[in-house]
Amino acid sequence: MSARAVVLVALVACRSSAHTEPEPWSDAWLAREAEAYLGSVGSRRASLEASLVNHGNIYSKQRLASYGKGTSGWDALPEWNPRSRPLDRAALAALAAKQWPELPQARLWDGVRPTDRAGWVALGKRVFFEYPLRAEVGVEHALAPWITNPGVQAAPAGGEGQGVERTREGAAPGLVAFADVDGAKRIGITCAVCHTAVRDGAIVAGAARTHFDLGALRLAYYRDTGAPVDPELAQRMVTWGPGRADVTEDDDEDPVQIPDLWNLRDETHLTQAGTIKHVGPAALALRQETQLLHANALRVRPPRELAWALAMYLYSLEPPPARAVADRGALARGAALFEEHCRSCHTRPDGGGAPVPVGRVGTDPALANGKARGTGMYRVANLVRVAEAAPYLHNGSVPSLEALLSTERLAEGYTGGVRGPGPVRGHAFGTALPAPDRAALITYLASL
Ligand code: HEC
Ligand code: HEC
Known part of the structure; x- marks a missing residue:
């Protein structure tokens, strides 16, 4: 570039930055958003109010009552920066030998605020894998029954049948040994226990852990130790099944499938009932901040830098490569059918779209209309790597894309549902198409 051109470019850049906002998602824009979230209680409160879809x-209600109040509510909770150690092979071996693995002296975060995007993402990755949501007795019991049931000589069950997965190197991603808020050593779960999968021995961060069965792990603990459990809660844990958790805070029966975390940046709404309007990165950061302080029983809150870092890491997650589709004819036909029958809702290039009223999609309305997180809507799922995302729909009730596009699943005698026999109603789009068309649609979906 000539010297003159450089001057011109500089002038243009200068002029545009003086008169326009920084480009959304640019480094400058993110830095400004970070400053508002970290530095201004008024800004956090405004993001909260703008991001909650149904204030009722x-x-x-919990968040409006307690978040972003300045000196009261959750802002008054002490910050907790834990000492935590991921359960790698050595730590798991120590636990099996009835010893506590050594914990690091240093706290998770060194207290230094990152200065660029890569720094935030790297810190967020550590939070995702290492910041304990809480101690989890079900996992403690599976890995170290000497903690939960002293005096009984039970061998550790390991939890692998319940989705406590191991990598090729023998680590159990998503699990940590840590010093709890009260100083006691515990085994805890982190984001990664639900939001990573282990495929061919390697971690796929962001993929749903569809085999993780928290209900079964907890029930084994209650069964083996005789610890008291509310029978109704125990019954609900049985029905969660693998890959789902009832993350809501009411008594409704509305467990939700763990979603893949691909392309969050482009979602207009977060969570499957579209509970949170994604007004900007602060909406995701404060979702994570409030999730962590809730999971820790409102005793402490995470340093806000860690919630922001977590959001930056979530945005950075990349799906594994899409499958190559050999049948170009079917692919083209499927793409055309998708435009005709599906694009009206699945509007974005990644297949996602704004929430639609639950009556229009017709799936189980319990979550959409629930007291806990309900909005009357379901979000139109994005379809990134949808071929690997079974089971389908918000409650994980449909086993395959073939089943989703079949009329059999809608009928009385259907026995193929993931959550037990009986019809799986709703989202009947495409089910009436001739078989070759449905196959072409599936070919197209597999390319996304
Ligand atoms: C026990 C399993 C579990 C753990 C642990 C967990 N999640 Fe989730 N996560 C879920 C489920 C289930 C949903 C679906 C909630 C819904 O749609 O209502 C979800 C939804 C989400 C979403 C919304 C995704 C979307 O598509 O809108 C994000 C983001 C997320 N989790 C991030 C995290 C982070 C970060 C952590 C750690 C602080 C975490 N989760 C811990 C199970 C879990
Ligand atoms: C009226 C709007 C609408 C139309 C039309 C529509 N969808 Fe959907 N789709 C949704 C909504 C909403 C969901 C989430 C529903 C739920 O979870 O209960 C969804 C979910 C899905 C899922 C499940 C994704 C997952 O990860 O669980 C697939 C696959 C899908 N749609 C494909 C299609 C195809 C293929 C067509 C066209 C034949 C289509 N959709 C037409 C609204 C629509």
């Missing part, structure tokens, strides 16, 4: 549900 329990999720919103």
